[in-house]
Amino acid sequence: MGKEEYISELIQKLETTQPLGEEEQRLLRQLPLNIRHYEAGQDIVREGELAKQCCLVIGGLVCRYKIVGEGQRQIISLHLPGDIPDIHSLVLPRMDHNLGTLTSVTVGFIPHEPVRALTRSSFRIAEAFWRETLIEASIYREWMVGIGKRPAASRIAHFLCEFITKMKAIGLSDGITCNLPMTQTEIADSLGLSTVHMNKQLRKIRETGLVRIRASRITVLNWSGLCELAEFDADYLHLREQTPS
Amino acid sequence: MGKEEYISELIQKLETTQPLGEEEQRLLRQLPLNIRHYEAGQDIVREGELAKQCCLVIGGLVCRYKIVGEGQRQIISLHLPGDIPDIHSLVLPRMDHNLGTLTSVTVGFIPHEPVRALTRSSFRIAEAFWRETLIEASIYREWMVGIGKRPAASRIAHFLCEFITKMKAIGLSDGITCNLPMTQTEIADSLGLSTVHMNKQLRKIRETGLVRIRASRITVLNWSGLCELAEFDADYLHLREQTPS
DNA sequence: CGACATTTTGAGTCAGCTCAATCAGTGTGG
DNA sequence: CCACACTGATTGAGCTGACTCAAAATGTCG
Structure with a gap:
């Protein structure tokens, strides 16, 4: 599987919600990817860091978590292939939580700059990313209800x-x-x-x-x-x- | 206080995170507002509805909530003056939760169309709204950790x-x-x-x-x-x- | 076959729940 | 000014879902 295929996962994920146009797909495929592998149980990004790139999950299972009290971990969300769990860092670069791996994982790092350029030149792409973060927020709400009630x-x-x-x-x-x-x-x-x-x-x-x-x-x-x-x-x-x- | 002032609350809220330019402020001030009052304990928008407008909280306290099981309520977030708690409905119009009042409340309804036009013509405004929803998601994460741990x-x-x-x-x-x-x-x-x-x-x-x-x-x-x-x-x-x- | 991680089980404890009153504050009408 | 109604705060008395501690059983993998 080449880098072409990796971006296809992203496109497939985005399209689970709403189809993208030909042009948007073409633009997305031009994004650069720095491939990297992780073992299970490693951190990809840590709380407090100032992100300059975001990561596309290519294979494996990624989680977002915080540590509270005496080292207790709350896992906040799970991320499957095609997700960019830290796309928010484009707008809020200071990480207020960690991203870690639950299995061995392959990610593709994408520098912020080209992504930002894309979102600013194509409102369709901007809205697609915005929508992803909104759906994630919706999942948070559901988890909150579950944990609370x-x-x-x-x-x-x-x-x-x-x-x-x-x-x-x-x-x-x-x-x-x-x-x-x-x-x-x-x-x-x-x-x-x-x-x-x-x-x-x-x-x-x-x-x-x-x-x-x-x-x-x-x-x-x-x-x-x-x-x-x-x-x-x-x-x-x-x-x-x-x-x- | 005139409608001008109401939008000022929005601008003040947006600027708690990042300053806006003159031009963006001017554009925001042109948004139309339909003012409406609610008593405490009423619903502003209900789960399942297809939103065609969003609401700016002008005065009072608004909450987002879901009902689960035998009518138990989980309050998911609170919204103070200057907030647009359903700005997400611009991108995801189907409401998956309710917005209700905790006190008597004044809101200004803004039709989606002019807001959408703004976000598509000014990436700065689009990013400001995106940022707001991302901060809200960050608050959800913190609440989730609190409830969970x-x-x-x-x-x-x-x-x-x-x-x-x-x-x-x-x-x-x-x-x-x-x-x-x-x-x-x-x-x-x-x-x-x-x-x-x-x-x-x-x-x-x-x-x-x-x-x-x-x-x-x-x-x-x-x-x-x-x-x-x-x-x-x-x-x-x-x-x-x-x-x- | 070890060595290690994960799952499973048992026992005892406790934070947080429900049910049920009681108390306090605020209006309302006479 | 008082009686009544209502909503919200407080308190007491169990009860129980979920927790901790500890150990045994079961994988898993080099």
Whole structure:
């Protein structure tokens, strides 16, 4: 896969929400990319840094997180291939959180300047990036509601629904089964739960026969049942094509 | 106060982050405003609606919220005068949450079209609005961390620090004291706490002598102590001028 | 086969919840 | 000026979902 292909992932991701014109695609394909690999558990960008570039996730799973109190980690969002998790640094360069890897990851760094030039010359591209950040904010809202008000089992179910839906949108899941390369501790850190409680509640969900989990592979056996437990409604993801299966 | 003044609030708010040029200010002042008043506890926009306009908060306190489960409310964000809490509807018109009033409120509705025209003709204005939504996302992240990982007392203290800091930024607080026109139930709904627990923890904070609360008036007696309890660091608000006092 | 990471289980504790009163402040009408 | 109504703040008494600590079981991989 060449650099051409990498930008295609970005285009595919942007188009999960709204199609781009030929011209915008052409402009995006001209962006320079500095490819870099990371192992699992490394930081890509750290809190406090002044960003001069942003990173396109090409392969693997990236997370945004903050450390609070006695070193507790709250994972704030997950980023799949095609995402530019720090596109905001174009406008707010001072990082107020970290970006790290959950698996081995390939990213393409893009200097701010050419991106800024693009957003200033094409309002369509500017709006596409703006929209991405707005959808991310919408996901934050949903997570906030989950952490604030939903019981653990429902939160976990919601997490699974969202993950599969997002994976399906970029063609990495059929909507029934997909790879979830996260440890239970990492999922717990995303949901504001302890690992132990996460594990016990996950077992309960498994026992109801809604999902099957083997290693990092999850299979939804009863999508509507899982959605009901999760109170999952994909509207907040603002996808053009709706829910799996 | 005429409509001119209302747009000044918007400009003042935008400039808490970054100054605007003369030209941008002039363009913003030409935006049309349809003024409307609401009582406390009313909805301005509801989940599911397709927005064709956005609303500038002119006076009073507006909140964004979702209802989950058996009618439990999670308040997601607060909006002070000068805010356009649904500026995102320009790009994502389908509302995935509600906007409601916490006090009596005056808003100015601005049709999407002229705003869209502005953002497309002036990248500076587009970036100013984008920036606002990015800062809001940053606040979501901080709230998520609070709800997910901080104990109740710390969460409450953090809430107070943030509120006063934001009020000070728009000139509605001196950084020591300010009006907080919310019931304890409403604050609890923002923090993912029950009213009862909220009340008990708030009393504990009062007893430590960090703040004084009389009716809806709060006075910080020990700012650094409160910040310590809250682990509050105003960086995430991305203000040009820093922390109260 | 180790060595290490992850998952699972058990036991005990506690922060935060619900239910149920009571108290205080603010209007309103007579 | 007082009685009544209402909303919001406060307090008390359990209850329980979620946490911590600790250990055992199960992968996983060189």
